[in-house]
Amino acid sequence: MRNTLYLLAMLTALAFAGSMSWAPILNETMAQKASTERVEHDDDRHEGHEDDGHEGHDDDGNGEHGDDEHGDREEEQIVRLDDATMREFGVEVATVSSGNLQVHVNLPGEVVIDPDKLAHILPRVSGIAHQVFKKLGDSVRAGEVLAVLESRELSELKSIYLVARERSALAEATFQREDKLWKQEISSEREYLETKQALAEARIEMRAADQKLHALGFSESYLKQLRFGENDSFTRYEIVAPFDGTVIEKHITLGELLQSETEAFVVADLSSVWVNLTVYQNDLPFVFQGQPTRISAGAGMPTAAGQISYVSPIIDEETRTATARVVLPNADGKWRPGTFITATVGVEQVEVETIVPRTALQTIGKQTVVFVETEEGFEPHPVTLGRLNDTSVEVVAGLHRGQRYVADGSFVLKAQLAKGAFGDGHNH
Missing domain, CATH: 2.40.50.100 (RNA polymerase II/Efflux pump adaptor protein, barrel-sandwich hybrid domain)
Incomplete structure (x- = not known):
């Protein structure tokens, strides 16, 4: 109140004086008042913050809230499924073991008429x-x-x-x-x-x-x-x-x-047809005459087994590929010339230390994982992969023999894990 009366008195004096010589005095006085009020306001705010906000935050929020979040994150990495649910969704558990892995290459090709x-x-x-x-x-x-x-x-x-x-x-x-x-x-x-x-x-x-x-x-x-x-x-x-x-x-x-x-x-005469395969330069060391192969033409089309009967001794100058040939019997006429196919050619069969079916693999974030059985449930383990084929894959790191893992139906566990991550449950 005193400040207000003082300000009014100064304004009145200026009005009667009609001179601009009082302007510096007025500006200085207003600046001092603003500075005084700002200091008082800062002191009050700091005192209130220390008494109420900061103390309450230390006592009630930080420790307890942090512990809850940490616990949730731990629990989100465990998926629990009862036996009935596993049977319903076809979740199968197997034991990590070694095995034979048939390594192959896939080659594009086309069904053509035997020119003879x-x-x-x-x-x-x-x-x-x-x-x-x-x-x-x-x-x-x-x-x-x-x-x-x-x-x-x-x-x-x-x-x-x-x-x-x-x-x-x-x-x-x-x-x-x-x-x-x-x-x-x-x-x-x-x-x-x-x-x-x-x-x-x-x-x-x-x-x-x-x-x-x-x-x-x-x-x-x-x-x-x-x-x-x-x-x-x-x-x-x-x-x-x-x-x-x-x-x-x-x-x-x-x-x-x-x-x-x-x-x-x-x-x-279409009782037999040729399948001309395109062999890329880096695959040529693995493709040779007499090699078994399987021919497929996509969904709804039959598959057929055959052998490579010919491998071109030269490489095409334009495509930088060679041609391999498979002769297929075609008594029923299902293999029509002009059909594009994919040939799976077996390259080698190797014994690997750890092998799992490809149905066991899931991608979470940027990691490839396998769900491993623990005392608490199923936990995703990041794995490093080696050689593979259409059905199986070699695991070079992340699993060891004797562990129990989800071999089939792992997508169910991934979905349950994602559900828990979004707060819809705790994966029970």
Whole structure:
């Protein structure tokens, strides 16, 4: 109150004086007042803090609260499950032991057609498609007719052959007669030699015509039975399957003119297929002929066992990979060419000191752990891993033989541990 009256008096004096010479005095007085009030306020606050806040904090909060948090953290690392819960969720406990570990490499690959069982079928003469019997996907037997062409070119070749055959027969008969007459000295030597030369020329012409028809696929028995004026059309050319297989391509339509270089069908024998594997340079020392392998093509597809039958002796300059091959039986047709696969190739089988199934592993934070059985429950133990395959893994640190651990269903314990960490329970 005194301070307030004093301040009012000073303001009144300044107003009457009308002079700015009092301003420094006023500023100094206000600064002294603010300093005095700040010191008093700081003293009061410090005294109250020591009496109430700090003392209460030391007595009630720090020690007790810290002990509770430490206890919770200890308890959060133990998971307790009764037998009924373990059976319900399939939690299985096993004993740490040594064992054999099959180490392997996974190689990408593709199913392809065996090129020795693939046929590109072309007509050997030009002609018009008169009949087409097969379509895409049809099964065919060796020698089965796929299509029939009407070919003028073929008709001419057959005519030439028949004329040559008749001429050869006539020349043969003439020569036989002249041979007898010459031996009886009835005909001259010149006539004998002329008939002999004519026979040789006729035989050459017939052999040439015969070879052309053989090249078109006609058998010797067919040619012997070929006659002028018979019902068998001289223009008929049959496109036949070279072996048992499946039509995988068709390039012929009814009424189409096909040239001799035009591909009409592609037939493949898919009773067995090749699997070409891509082998990276660093995997080549572990891949060799005769090595067992397992082929898989993903979910819903079958798996098959096989052996590597070939490893390329060279590396592709562009991809820096080599090719390995597995031959698979494919009687049911499930392995379709063009399918991408993964091949698991066994590299070595080793005896390891500590081996666990991969189902025992869980990741907590940045650590890989295995839940180990203790007197209080199950506790996560960080582990260091070594070699592994699809089902098992070598543990080089963190476990020792004889310990009991969760071999299957460890994800249940991880979930229970996370539940306790968020304050939803104490993992009982």
